[in-house]
Amino acid sequence: MLKKYVMAPGPTPIPAEVLAEASFPIIHHRTPQFQAIFKAANEGLQLFFRTKNQVMTFASVGTGAMESAISNLTSPGEKILVASSGHFGNRWAEIAKAYSVQAELYESEWGHAIDVEEVRKRLKASPDVKIVFTTLNETSTGVLNDIQALTKIVHEAGAIIVVDAISGLGAAPFETDDWAVDVVLSGSQKGFMIPPGLAFVAINQAGVEKNKAAKNPRFYFSYEKALKKLTEEKMPDTPWTPAISLVIQLKKALELIHQEGMEAVWKRHAALAKATRAGVEALGLKLFAPTAPSPALTSVITVDGVDSGLINKTFRDTYGISIAGGQGKQKGKIFRLGHLGYADGSDIILEIARLEMVLHKVGKKVALGSGVKAVEEILLAENL
Ligand SMILES: Cc1ncc(COP(=O)(O)O)c(C=O)c1O
Structure with a gap:
């Protein structure tokens, strides 16, 4: 017998209590029962992201959340800065290309963090850049970037920041609201202790404004639709069928996480x-x-x-x-x-x-x- 262990930076192991949650018969999502679960999961997410703003949940892998940020926050022909420290950071530039967005790519030497001063210089040289895309934890190199410092510099330059926190959230200290990070996204198969299949996007008011002005096409991943459904009624909802079983697992995993603190x-x-x-x-x-x-x-x-x-x-x-x-x-x-x-x-x-x-x-x-x-x-x- 060969006992199997996952000791990778995603997917990550799942606690037995969380696995068990997926073994019950499916419930319908347009029911008070599911709505209460979704509300509790949302509140757990806000505590996890350290934000009072909305956190959208999509049935998607992390790359889908990255694509959603490009399609919801940029316009064709717009110039953006990608501050990358490796393989996943570079993905921002690849997605931007698919949406006819001009990405200036600054890539740190692999194995080293993003140089905050270099970002400041680049933003000074390109005052037309109004949005910067970066990564909290660069999984390909094992590097942690200083998002608090980067956010400060990006804001000083009059731009907003979008952070891929897919593998970093839940591992590294991260304060979405206190650091005023505009858009933060993550994925379920990492620090959330659940299987792949959910992606999350937290967005503040500056992000919402940029979303309203952004002209790139989106439909399934529309932030307007997702935010409307989260907020228009007393109970939060989703525009489409949510990944019901994963949301139920998410609620349980977040309970365990917040019990620990x-x-x-x-x-x-x-x-x-x-x-x-x-x-x-x-x-x-x-x-x-x-x-x-x-x-x-x-x-x-x-x-x-x-x-x-x-x-x-x-x-x-x-x-x-x-x-x-x-x-x-x-x-x-x-x-x-x-x-x-x-x-x-x-x-x-x-x-x-x-x-x-x-x-x-x-x-x-x-x-x-x-x-x-x-x-x-x-x-x-x-x-x-
Ligand atoms: C930092 C980072 N960004 C993006 C991704 C892509 O996520 P997914 O494979 O869920 O699309 C990963 C996955 O490992 C990641 O670690």
Whole structure:
């Protein structure tokens, strides 16, 4: 028997209580029963996003939410700035192209965070840019960006900011309202601890104004329609059939998250990331993103002469553990260890213990137990 573990930065493991919610017979969505569930889920989402503004829920993957932001917030021919730190950041520019939007792409060196001063310079040089698209947690490189600082600079330049917080929300401290972030989007298969299939978009008044002025086409993903349905009646509703079972799971997962408390969830992620980094470094491996490491995943440079795909494959085929490989120009060069969502200290002990064994299998004879020892020391200090 090979027991299966998902230790990737999405999809992430799902608590048993949340899985069980999907096993009940389907209910109809235009009923008081579902409306009460949807209302509770919405309130949980607002606490998760740290906003009093509306959070729209779409039946979609994260890329759909990204596309919705381009189609709802831009016009054909408009110039935008994309502040990217990797593969997912660059996706903003690809979507913009499909909507005839002119994206100026600023890409930080992979493995490093977006340089806030560079964004300031670019906005100064392009005063016609009224909207900036960026990423909280760049999953392809394991980098966390400083959204509070970026938002400040973007606002000083008279523009609004749209943040892909798909893999970062629930892992990194994030204050949508306090930092005045205009539009924030996320996806269910990450810090939400539910399966893929829901995408969320939080929007403030400046975002709503930009939406009204934006001329690109949208129908299913129309923010106007979604916001109207959320607010026009006493109970929030959706324009189309919602992904009923996923919304029910979402409500349950958010209850678990808020029982723990957002600050405690962020602290747990920071500690798990710290323990993972300590374990990796104790094995003599190098971190790919040491200067702005993510609390959701740890990216690691592969050992000399070994394609990181082989490390992935060995984790999966020999030990039943799905981690993640390198993407784009880092394919074969890095591997990524997830500690996002439903993860605790025991997961990190397992992940690093298996890493030691995988390294042996691919020919790097590390001292067995040395990574795990470093992990345990951090976990003891962090009480995890
Ligand atoms: C930061 C980030 N943006 C966008 C996406 C794309 O999300 P999806 O695969 O749900 O479309 C991902 C998925 O890993 C991500 O991590």
